[in-house]
Amino acid sequence: MNFCSHCGEQVIQRIPEGDSRLRYVCEHCHTIHYQNPNIVAGSVPVWEGKVLLCRRAIEPRLGFWTLPAGFMENGESVEQAARRETVEEACATLNNMQLYTLIDVPHISQVHVFYRAELTSEDFAAGVESLEVQLFDEADIPWDELAFHTVRRTLEWFFADRQKGVFPVHSDCLPVSRPPTPT
Ligand code: ZN
Numbered sequence: 001m002n003f004c005s006h007c008g009e010q011v012i013q014r015i016p017e018g019d020s021r022l023r024y025v026c027e028h029c030h031t032i033h034y035q036n037p038n039i040v041a042g043s044v045p046v047w048e049g050k051v052l053l054c055r056r057a058i059e060p061r062l063g064f065w066t067l068p069a070g071f072m073e074n075g076e077s078v079e080q081a082a083r084r085e086t087v088e089e090a091c092a093t094l095n096n097m098q099l100y101t102l103i104d105v106p107h108i109s110q111v112h113v114f115y116r117a118e119l120t121s122e123d124f125a126a127g128v129e130s131l132e133v134q135l136f137d138e139a140d141i142p143w144d145e146l147a148f149h150t151v152r153r154t155l156e157w158f159f160a161d162r163q164k165g166v167f168p169v170h171s172d173c174l175p176v177s178r179p180p181t182p183t
Helices: 078-090 149-164
Strands: 011-014 023-026 038-047 050-056 069-071 094-105 110-119 130-136 170-173
Touching: 038 078, 038 094, 038 149, 050 078, 069 078, 078 094, 078 110, 078 130, 094 149, 110 149, 149 170
Parallel strands: 038 110, 094 170
Antiparallel strands: 011 023, 038 050, 038 069, 050 130, 094 110
16 A cells, blocks of 8 residues: 555555554554455355356456355445355355355455355356356366365365265364465
8 A cells, every 4th residue: 555545645654553563554644544354255056966166257266166255345244245246156046045164364364254055046157257157066076176275175064064964164264375276
């Protein structure tokens, strides 16, 4: 950050009084520009035992497969964000959403939250951010072509839980140094 989004003057970095972290501070209008983690909300859409995945049409990870997910907007709940992203990326609607995974990704200041859900119908299609959208049996999941660790982790939990017949909520924190495509 170089300039104050409030008054347009140059900002500096310093620790404000009573704070313990370096912040962007505008000494002209005295605004402190706090920066906090972003929430990414997504779903695990299921239809007749198969899971819906989207192949990304945008960077990062263009061409890789992901669960429908994206950044939460102001004014909506996490569940609404997951539902909206599923409509936008897969033109699909969800029933019976259940909170499923919460994964911290501190090195990029994000929290990823996924809901298990049923597709309301077989009616889905690639949204503008997807190249294609497809239902996958467990045996056909493209593990080596998944876009994000949090998607992989969520799918691993999902198939393990399905064998046991119980789906507890899982939380995890992804390590900083994990390579982008573990195989
Ligand atoms: Zn300012």
